[in-house]
Amino acid sequence: MHYSKEEKDKWLEDWRRSGKKAWTYAKENNLVPQTFVGWTKAKVKNKSGFVEVSTKVISVEVKQELLIEKGEIKIHVPLTIDGGELKTIITLLAGGA
DSSP: OOOOHHHHHHHHHHHHHHTOOHHHHHHHTTOOHHHHHHHHHHTOOOTTSOOOOOHHHHOOOOOOEEEEEETTEEEEEETTOOHHHHHHHHHHHTTOO
16 A cells, blocks of 8 residues: 555654554554554664754854853953963952952
C-alpha cells in the first residue's frame, strides 16, 4: 500500500507519542514493519551526529578585559592596562590611599 507524506507524518507522530518500538507499533497498527522502520530512519538525514551550524550562531565576541566587582561596583579593566595602573585600582578598591 502507498501512503502520502501526510499519512506517513501522522503515523510517525502517533508512533513517537506511543513510546513503542517502531516494529511493535507497526505490527499493532497493521503496517508493514520493514516499511515503517524505514520511515523512521528516513527522517534521520545526518547519521554522523554532527549538524551544520550557521556561522552567525557561533560567532562570539571575546572581550579582552578583567572584571573587578566590589559590592555593586563593577569595573571593566582592559587587559592592555599596565601593572602600575592595575595596582592603583586594586589599592583604591581595598580602601587604601
